Amino acid sequence: MIGRIGSRGIAELLGSWHSGRATSGGLHQAVRQLVLDGRLPPGTRLPAEREFADALGVSRTLVVRALDLLRDEGFAASRQGSGSWVRLPGDRAHTDPGGWPPSTPDLINLAQATLPAPPEFTAALDRARCRIPAELGGHGYQALGLPELRERIAEHHTRRGLPTNPRQVLVTNGAQHAFALVLRTLVSPGERVLVEHPTYPNPLQAIRGAGAEAVAVPMLAEGWDLDLMSATLQQTTPKLAYLIPDFQNPTGIQMTAQDRERLVAMLRRTRTTAVVDETLVELDLTGRTPPPPVAAFGDDRVITIGSAGKAFWGGMRLGWVRAPEDLVQRLLLERAVMDLGSPVLEQLVLAELLADPEPALRRRREEVTGMRDSMIAELAEQVPGWRFRVPDGGLSLWCDLGTPVSSRFAIAAEEHGLRLVPGSRFAVHGHLERYLRIPYALPVEQHREVVRRLAAAAGRFDGMPDPGPLEVPIS
Known part of the structure; x- marks a missing residue:
């Protein structure tokens, strides 16, 4: 199951879904189109019927009939006690709640x-297992992250041209968790977040979930339209920008050093903070000397988030935020509402992998x-x-x-x-x-x-x- 969309979220997606009288057929067609457009992906759990109806200002009976039509066509499925969720016609994988299935000969x-995890992962896990007994006498809660891992992440940034001390690092449960934490700390409902177009879908869901508005700046065939981005920053005054300068997802383009410097100058002029997603930074296939990290051009205007998921293994579910020390402390306070830290064993494994990561x-x-x-x-x-x-x-x-x-x-x-x-x-x-x-x-x-x-x-x-x-x- 991808996740649950709230009543407010689906109401915003539906927008003006009817002109005049609301009908079950009209709601069925509107939800069906969201599924076909990919804006309600398979596996998304829908709001409860009464909650759904209240959000749209219609009767529960109308919502029930619309869901019946969606189920009849194969665009929704339901189970008593589990509610309803989105599926596609002929989609066996989402006839019951669950995650994306693995690849098989048939699918x-x-x-x-x-x-998959690299061969080095097993050796790192063996070394971490030998070290876990030393951690068992403590409470196991490390809201900032294990000191050793934070040091390794700081060293990793420093080697890439961004001097970093461990006090600027907060370990998270992946890059998506890191971005959600930054959103929760810095963005209020109704504020704007500038994004690239196209961009990675999960942050878009996080922005909507925070009650914020995503403002899109189209990508060019060869990169970023910084003139249009500058104009958009000035005209829309977003509270935050979410950008992927290193192998932008999905286009795979990398921003040049010259454009990075210009980008940070634009951020300073408009007093905008950027969240730079470096999840894919290690998968450089050019063979060229990489440009400096964006934060190297303006530490005060850039929050960097990273992840072990693509470079090493997604099953570790570890990421991090690299930011000014005062912001790290604010994030730490906000984190207590969401969770109390990341798993210790996985942190030990990642610390081992980052001890000598280049091979x-x-x-x-x-x-x-x-x-x-x-x-x-x-x-x-x-x-x-x-x-x-x-x-x-x-x-x-x-x-x-x-x-x-x-x-x-x-x-x-x-x-x-x-x-x-x-x-x-x-x-x-x-x-x-x-x-x-x-x-x-x-x-x-x-x-x-x-x-x-x-x-x-x-x-x-x-x-x-x-x-x-x-x-x-x-x-």
């Missing part, structure tokens, strides 16, 4: 761009480069009409399908055993239907099968670029 999961990260980059190049070769052979920019780093391609069918394509791909996320999930207001994110973070031996299934799904749509003949029919 290849391209909804997540994630990697593991170098092998990781080589591995991912091979995955990227393999997927590009298969796409060029089997769906040559799809266009994309070769990403500078990260774990996915941002493909232009040539026609606005992304949400319908994702549904068709399910019939061919592929789970995809449509382009609209990466949009602030549900557009980007020409685009599809294709992760290449799968074993190379699966790539040919993945693209064969993509080509088979593409054959369902008139007007799409000709994918060429399939070598093997898809059953």
Whole structure:
């Protein structure tokens, strides 16, 4: 299960869903369109019927009838005691609450761009296990994070050109937790948060969940439109900006050093604080000397969040915030409302991995480069009409399908055993239907099968670029 959308959140997504008299059919069509657009992803738990009705100002009977229609068409499922949740027609994975399923021969999961743990993880775990007895005599609560891990994270930033002391680091349960904590501390309901367009969907959900408004600045084909961003900062006066300068998700573009310096100057002029997401910073596939971290150009205007999830392993669920010391203390106070710290064993494992991270990260980059190049070769052979920019780093391609069918394509791909996320999930207001994110973070031996299934799904749509003949029919 992805998560629960509150009554306020779904009311905002629905907006003006009827003109004149509200009907169950109109509500059914409006929710159905949100699902097809990817703005209500499969697995999202819907509000309780009475809560749903109160938020929309309609009768509970109307909501019940609309949900019946959605269930009849396969766009919702329900179970007594568990409520109702979003699904897609023919989607066996979300007939009952649960998470995204793993890839199998019958279903290849391209909804997540994630990697398995590297070989070095096991050795780090063994070393951490030997050290855990020394921690068992204490209380185990480390709201700031283990001192040793904070030192290692600080050293990691310093090596990259951003001098950092451990007092500037707060360990979190992943980068998403870090961003949610910053939002809770700095942004009030009704305030604005500037984001790139397209951008990573989970922070958009966090912004909506905080009652804030996302303000989108479109990306250019080769990077950031800083002129438009500057104008947007001045005109909308956002409280915060959420940016991914290192291998922007989903486009894979990296911001230049010159643009980073200019960005921070703009932030200073408008007194805007930026949250810079460095989740993918270690997956640099360019071979070039990387630009300095954005915070190196303006420590006072940049909060950096990082994660072990992409570089090492998502199952560790560890991330961090790097910020001025006074803000770290504010975050610490706010954290007590959400949780009391991160697991000790995982922190010991990450501290071991960061003791000498470069050999593991170098092998990781080589591995991912091979995955990227393999997927590009298969796409060029089997769906040559799809266009994309070769990403500078990260774990996915941002493909232009040539026609606005992304949400319908994702549904068709399910019939061919592929789970995809449509382009609209990466949009602030549900557009980007020409685009599809294709992760290449799968074993190379699966790539040919993945693209064969993509080509088979593409054959369902008139007007799409000709994918060429399939070598093997898809059953």
